């Protein structure tokens with residue numbers, strides 16, 4: 506199994522191109538199930554999750570054509586991909602595929618809206634909490650669907666004549682359930698109003714693509730989204746928005762290792778809260794014409810407390826990376842995780858590098874240390890894995906990160922992007 510070897514101690518200097526967002530590309534690809542025309546997506550990152558979703562969509566009858574591969578290598582292998590689903594050939598999403606990636610469960614919305622039925626396995630995904638699907642069930646029930654759990658699958662059936670628009674207020678903010686409800690409602694009869702909707706930029710990106718396909722949606726990016734159902738959607742061409750989690754991850758890597766890096770093809774507005782926390786920690790951050798310049802020269806890392814929250818709060822997907830940074834701060838910081846109850850799997854691995862972290866409920870107390878020392882580590886989820894890479898950049902000697910298939914789910918050309926900025930990072934294939 507591949508591992509990543511990092512020799513710490515080098516500053517990062519140069520340019521890192523930011524890829525299209527995994528968490529936008531996935532729902533956008535799924536939206537191709539809503540139309541018999543071609544949906545063309547530009548800036549699709551080359552990631553294991555994207556490849557897997559292509560297979561899952563193929564199973565439902567989506568024809569996938571890739572072009573533009575490596576058309577601009579500097580942009581990070583982003584590809585333009587055409588998705589065409591003339592007819593849905595299978596409304597079942599099997600366990601073998603859905604168990605590997607949680608977002609694949611989201612096909613339930615378009616399948617139900619277009620075909621009136623779906624049989625979708627209960628999902629898997631990163632091991633960061635129990636991650637139930639009650640909100641999806643309640644939301645789709647509000648649109649008139651009958652939802653039954655049978656043998657690990659959800660059998661969903663729309664009323665005769667299709668889903669019916671309704672007003673539904675989520676009892677808790679959910680990104681996935683908002684994506685699904687929004688997609689399902691585009692083809693429902695009448696108007697749907699989603700209350701307490703997720704406001705993440707990826708929701709806005711999906712809404713913009715659906716609008717380009719002919720959907721009538723207003724309010725995406727606020728907590729109330731209104732969707733007026735239409736009878737059919739057409740094809741469209743849409744560019745996937747920049748990955749704000751990848752952006753924040755590299756910004757934290759620079760803050761950790763020191764240096765001066767410009768993150769290209771991204772936007773400060775996508776991660777205000779996280780960048781503000783980084784500024785308080787001592788990084789110098791400024792917007793450029795096409796991205797963000799991050800610097801930390803000389804000064805130490807200051808301790809900063811954070812609490813994760815739905816957008817526009819501090820993203821849970823950057824919590825592990827920020828914790829890695831705080832292990833080298835000049836004091837004590839606290840990190841509280843409010844989204845996922847089991848998202849501290851990186852704590853014991855960071856401890857192998859010499860970090861001093863104690864946990865009390867959902868809060869970690871991090872006592873900054875003078876130095877970290879390289880060690881073999883492994884991670885059990887995507888963002889935890891990259892937090893170990895960040896720690897390794899500042900650790901003395903060699904850090905070997907195993908189980909890096911997690912990293913390949915969400916970081917395009919990670920070792921290449923870091924190496925070009927002066928880090929010593931290499932993939933070892935055993």
Ligand SMILES: CC(=O)N[C@H]1[C@@H](OP(=O)(O)OP(=O)(O)OC[C@H]2O[C@@H](n3ccc(=O)[nH]c3=O)[C@H](O)[C@@H]2O)O[C@H](CO)[C@@H](O)[C@@H]1O
Nearest residue numbers: 528608636637638639640641678679680681821822844845
């Ligand atoms: C592919 C993708 O975009 N994944 C992101 C998405 O995951 P995902 O969409 O799975 O996360 P949600 O926003 O749905 O989860 C938020 C919270 O709601 C809970 N919940 C969710 C659904 C439900 O039916 N019942 C329920 O209780 C979850 O267990 C969690 O505690 O948003 C998360 C929160 O920003 C990110 O960490 C993930 O990277």
Ligand SMILES: C=C(OP(=O)(O)O)C(=O)O
Nearest residue numbers: 607608630631822887888
């Ligand atoms: C948790 C994540 O992904 P998923 O929702 O697919 O498990 C993530 O992107 O950090």
